[in-house]
Amino acid sequence: MDEETRTAVGRWCIKADHDYKTAKLLLVEGPELTDNICFHAQQAAEKYLKAFLVYSGLHVEKIHYLPRLIELCSKADPQFHDLIEDAREITDYAASGRYPDGWEEIPLSEAKEAVQKSEKIMAFVKAKIGF
DSSP, X not given: OOXXXXXXXXXXXXXXXXXXXXXXXXXXXXXXXXXXXXXXHHHHHHHHHHHHHHHTTOOOOSOOOHHHHHHHHHTTOGGGGGGHHHHHHHHTHHHHTTOOTTOOOOOHHHHHHXXXXXXXXXXXXXXXXXX
């Protein structure tokens, strides 16, 4: 991988890690903020998937829909299909956690599951890109 690509992948990973750390911190310091926990869990997964796209030399679409990102990543590595269910389950938090329209309280157990699904995606991508 050339230096420019390495830098770009690294930046995506740093931003993803910030979202992940925010979700984890909120679980401890603000567990009542489940909408924010879920939002940051989704964002971490999204940014790690985009890091893989950059790593693979594929176009990064400006979308938040995780199943589409999984589909794109699968072009470089079919094993990404194993993550499709986890991606589907947390993809809606990209918007639902940010806006009051139709907002509903998210149980803490659901927020914890969102973080776990994000961790699974994160670990999978990290193993693939070696970061």
